[in-house]
Amino acid sequence: DARVTQTPRHKVTEMGQEVTMRCQPILGHNTVFWYRQTMMQGLELLAYFRNRAPLDDSGMPKDRFSAEMPDATLATLKIQPSEPRDSAVYFCASALGGARTEAFFGQGTRLTVV
């Protein structure tokens, strides 16, 4: 059953702590996205990779967020230091092929920063 797997599903952390979210894309998919869902902004694109190379991370606050793909089966999103305004649901999605294909989403990581 091919699906995008995200861990952890829930994370509560104190302000100032480092948070790492992990994503395993669907095997064979070469495009990986990170989105953040908030009530105000809906689904915002944070970053995306193609063939493990970052193509666009303009949606991320660069001073505290970083996204990497150490290998084809793992994508990570780190926040250091975390702030209460980072509280949101973070989704990873993967896609096969080019621009006109659908992306498959994981179940998300619900992050609460207190």
Added chain:
Amino acid sequence: DQQVKQNSPSLSVQEGRISILNCDYTNSMFDYFLWYKKYPAEGPTFLISISSIKDKNEDGRFTVFLNKSAKHLSLHIVPSQPGDSAVYFCAASGNSGYALNFGKGTSLLVTP
């Protein structure tokens, strides 16, 4: 700046009737449009898509219509069922990039 807009945050429809969800976009470079459905505590799931070379695409109870001149698309669900109650996201992409640009979503409630 939101390039994909869903101006109705919520919609309530009776079971058996038609649900019409609307979406507008501003970027004329967008040429591929998708609808996603999202249940609480789950990730969005792909529902239906349409390329700009078409003006209609149908899949069972779901039909998407595209009006390029108006930069508008709509999703029709006929007949609506209680299980269709979810948040629906409109998304768009263009050949200049791979990423999907999403609207803020419309919460659909189908009442028995």
